Amino acid sequence: MNKYAIFLGCTVPVRAQHYELSARNVAKELGIDLVEMPGASCCGFPLKAVEAETALLIAARNIALASKMKLDVITLCNSCTAMLSDAQAQLGNEEFHSKFKKVGLSYPNEVRVRHFVRMLYEDIGIEKIGKAVKKPLSSLKIMPHYGCHYMRPSNLYGFDNVETPHTLDELVSVTGAESVNYADKKMCCGGSVLGVDEELAITMANHKLSIAKDNGVDAIASICPFCTVMYEDNQRKAEAQFAKQYGIPVLYYPQLLGLSLGLDGNAVGLKFNRIKSDSMMEKLAR
Amino acid sequence: MIDLRKSDPQFKWEIVKKEGGEGLLKCFGCSDCAASCPVRYFDERYNPRKIIRFTLLGMKDVVLKSPFLWFCAHCHACTERCPQGIRVAELINAIKNYAVEQGYCPEGYKMQIDLLMKMGRLYEVEDFDLKKRQRLGLPPIDKTIPEVAKILESTNILKVLKK
Ligand code: SF4
């Protein structure tokens, strides 16, 4: 049995329940046990630019909870993954560890931090997932978007290839869909810039939206709630700023995987996606 | 214009001392960071190499007062390319941390700290959210996590922001 502590962070459980729902239902299908982490807080990432040390302590406190549970941590948000991984690494640094102890925390058991999608790739594996696919999404063309903190910085993760990532492509392909190969796969969504300069952030998001449009994709596969904010919630703004028409659905990867495993639209929360995927679903039904 | 008479020779040492700032002095100005930077790709007003250069030159005011410092998306594209092995994204973050200490904290961040003090999370969990979660079969979550305020109170962050 694959058993992990599930770290939800701030955004997913309140603003992206369809991501959480689809991930949990996919986990059930694949025999993955996700255990709740009572008392888990914000990962700390929003504070990093203000004071890294405080952000790291908040992150490390969350790790301490999983450590007591003796379970590796699984995350759904790329930024949470980066922040918790950073803190996990810092716990090996004596100076940081003593500050950590000073606020009354302890790290009794070594635990790892990984993104849900990375766990699917590494612990379940393409082969086993492939065998569980009941309704291949063969008619669909999907554009995988990795997001920055899924594989960078490589010194923290040591996973996938930072220049030409491929794990999400493989995970999209195994659903039966065509995973679109494109230049600038590692490009940032612009999410971190949104609060600083909206026009610039939208310009960054538009870059991939226009690539998606040029490739005629049925949907973008996202694995981070912030990337989804840029590509889905702000798609209208990109259309206005660049006088374009996109209407491209943005699905969380577990939603797509769930459909291929035979789950229905409700079980993957399709009705909560802001850009409706009706035409994609019609294509699938044909 | 760069006016070296206004330079502060201590500035670079302040940055080196900060978490993430350790690599500063290794920079030889190759510009690989700028070449790989997605923000710079779309907006040339932002340039990580320039920020690092000005920091090395002690142009403290120019660096700290520049709104462009906050354009860094912390995406780590630069970190992967720096031939000197500098954690460039962390270095820029260290400069941001120092700017905050010197009184240049963007308002948005201050608001986030208020939310974390109050709830331990960025988004309020309302009854509506809990009901929606229940309807979807999702487990309940804590509305507030007071331990976060305790951590915030234990570090320098509130003093720095005069809270
Ligand atoms: S890539 Fe590294 S060495 Fe080159 S300019 Fe940027 S920080 Fe300096």
Ligand code: SF4
């Ligand atoms: S981390 Fe900042 S400086 Fe480095 S590439 Fe990304 S946006 Fe540019």
